[in-house]
Amino acid sequence: MKASDKAYAELRRDIVSWALPPGTVLGEVEQAERLGVSRTPLREALSRLTADGLAVAHRGRGVLVSDVSLDHVDDLFALRRALESEAARGAALAGRPGPFRELAERFDAASEALEPTSDRNDYYQLAGELDQAIDESAANPYLRQALTGLRVHLARLRRLSHDDPQRLRASAREHAQLARAIASGDPGLAAAATVLHLHNSLDHIRSHALPKEATA
Amino acid sequence: MKASDKAYAELRRDIVSWALPPGTVLGEVEQAERLGVSRTPLREALSRLTADGLAVAHRGRGVLVSDVSLDHVDDLFALRRALESEAARGAALAGRPGPFRELAERFDAASEALEPTSDRNDYYQLAGELDQAIDESAANPYLRQALTGLRVHLARLRRLSHDDPQRLRASAREHAQLARAIASGDPGLAAAATVLHLHNSLDHIRSHALPKEATA
DNA sequence: GCCACGTTTTATGTATACAAAAAGCTTGAG
DNA sequence: CTCAAGCTTTTTGTATACATAAAACGTGGC
Helix, strand or coil: CCHHHHHHHHHHHHHHCCCCCCCCEECHHHHHHHHCCCHHHHHHHHHHHHHHCCEEECCCCCEEECCCCHHHHHHHHHHHHHHHHHHHHHHHHHCCHHHHHHHHHHHHHHHHHCCCCCCHHHHHHHHHHHHHHHHHHHCCHHHHHHHHHHHHHHHHHHHHECCCHHHHHHHHHHHHHHHHHHHHCCHHHHHHHHHHHHHHHHHHHHHCECCCCCCC | CCHHHHHHHHHHHHHHCCCCCCCCEECHHHHHHHHCCCHHHHHHHHHHHHHHCCEEECCCCCEEECCCCHHHHHHHHHHHHHHHHHHHHHHHHHCCHHHHHHHHHHHHHHHHHCCCCCCHHHHHHHHHHHHHHHHHHHCCHHHHHHHHHHHHHHHHHHHHECCCHHHHHHHHHHHHHHHHHHHHCCHHHHHHHHHHHHHHHHHHHHHCECCCCCCC
8 A cells, every 4th residue: 555545544534533633733744753654645645635625724834634513514414415315316216226125124123223332333334335325326426426525524523413322213214214215216205315314414413512622 | 836736727727628638648757847846746736636536546657637528427417416406595595686686687698699709708707607606605615615626527528519609598598597596585496497507508518519539 | 021023943845866666568488 | 470478668656855934932122
């Protein structure tokens, strides 16, 4: 693996996981030493992070890890609604119901199995599988790229809201319905299920927000 | 201006204007000499171009100017419809009818003034002003960034289709209607006007396509 | 005591030298 | 004549040295 790829992957992981919280200064020499690479590949990594919107250049002061706060959540979800509705439409039109029927059943199982003690990461992974299946069926590289860029921001946003098992169960039911809508081949229904799910999701985030902790 | 910014701006301009047609190999040393900068800033420029989708890395063979063909036009317009509908909705909800009423009148004038001899660039600039006004009123930085990235590809696509004055006049009328829909403050109407315009635009591109010339 | 200016320090921006990997070509054998 | 293996050439990837600009700090004047 190239050193620049390694630096990019590691920095990105640290940013998404909040190991490098918003506002952190990413000095070139400092990070180059930490990651064991030279400044040249690290610069390229920072360039890519900036293009992703995970970092912002701050003239004379290096690049900072970009801010994430609930102030942006409405804008983020407006874009998400536009993109994911389109993707769901495309997936429904693709006419490949098999994988979605299967995913719907797995979401059904998840909605009943979810306990307060269970690991939410399992659920996030299942949701990720549905996203991936939609992307593949929609088969639109431009849309896919836009969604990929968006999902990075959404992953960072998770840290800002409590997620209780009750909401996760409801979310699983909504996902199951979305999967079935796609399997049915009805693009309008698939888009509607998407819009509904995103509305509920945003609603939950707003009403269960953590006290402000990121102000960089 | 930084050398890397200069290299990026120049390369991007050349790619969009087809001075560097799809498939062109962008060798680092070659382009660095042509643009009068060193390899380091040029590399950064190529990195950004790749992130924009204007170039694709080709392992061992340098980066190539990315392909543009009518094969992608459907995907591109699907994304465009999703994004611009959302932007039009946002602009309508912003409740700032003034600029859009003015733009509508300018489009009215343009639809009558357009002669076979007139410069189409004037019209494209006017359309660009509407896009900008929509972006500003929608006031969603994430959406705006996605649209900016998309419009680069659309600008390159223009070269693939004849545009006759008749279609330009019709397009002007559609733009005028869109502007009025936004001015009226009705988000559903604004989205509908957008969808209709994009449908007609795509329809025209497909039926007036130039013979295949880009296959890289 | 406070403000402004200059110096110092530390950061990024650039260039170049070197290393490594990959593609294409040549050459040899089958 | 064809295929493959090895070499050559060209390309990218990395490191480091140097230039430059900005920011922080100290110092001097007011």
